[in-house]
Amino acid sequence: MADNVKSLWGKLEEIICFITFVVMLVLGFSNVVVRSLTNYSLASTQEIVINGMVILTLFGAAIAIKRGQLLAVGFLIDNVSVSVRKGMQVILSLAVVFTLSVMFYFMLDLLSNQYQSGITSSAMQVKVWYYTALLPLGFAIMIVRQIEWLISQLKSK
Numbered sequence: 350m351a352d353n354v355k356s357l358w359g360k361l362e363e364i365i366c367f368i369t370f371v372v373m374l375v376l377g378f379s380n381v382v383v384r385s386l387t388n389y390s391l392a393s394t395q396e397i398v399i400n401g402m403v404i405l406t407l408f409g410a411a412i413a414i415k416r417g418q419l420l421a422v423g424f425l426i427d428n429v430s431v432s433v434r435k436g437m438q439v440i441l442s443l444a445v446v447f448t449l450s451v452m453f454y455f456m457l458d459l460l461s462n463q464y465q466s467g468i469t470s471s472a473m474q475v476k477v478w479y480y481t482a483l484l485p486l487g488f489a490i491m492i493v494r495q496i497e498w499l500i501s502q503l504k505s506k
Contacts, residue, residue: 362411362490365404365483373401393472400480407487414494417502419445435503442499446492453488460485 357364376394383391413419426437463478470477 362408362415362494365408366412369401369404369408373398373405396470396472403480404483404487407484408490411487411491411494414445414491414498417498438499438502442495445495449488449492449495453485453492456481456485456488 376391376397380391380394383389425441426434429437460478460481463476463481468477469475470480
């Protein structure tokens with residue numbers, strides 16, 4: 350059981366990205382088919398696709414952090430000595446975690462405001478907070494992945 354949970358945790362971002370991408374693909378394809386066969390459009394699906402792109406971007410960034418593939422961080426630390434690299438990894442990780450923590454706070458605030466106000470989307474008339482609900486989770490995962498990355502880098506020789 351513990352191995353399944355650990356495996357799920359290790360692939361969480363990929364699973365969320367996969368599900369989001371499949372939903373976007375099905376909606377986009379359905380819209381094309383409906384437009385081709387009728388004179389109508391499923392224009393309201395654009396709302397879901399746009400929010401899906403935000404989710405893909407956020408969780409894709411979490412995947413990049415997990416794999417140590419953040420371009421700006423790699424550019425700064427790849428061309429220095431090992432002793433300087435360790436210090437830079439700590440400083441950069443602290444800066445990344447601080448920035449992500451601020452974003453996490455503001456996403457929670459946004460989610461709270463949207464929930465309390467009950468605002469609905471213009472196209473589909475669903476609660477806007479439904480779309481925002483995954484965003485704080487994305488930032489929380491990025492914070493955890495950055496800390497995991499830093500620990501793995503400090504343990505390596």
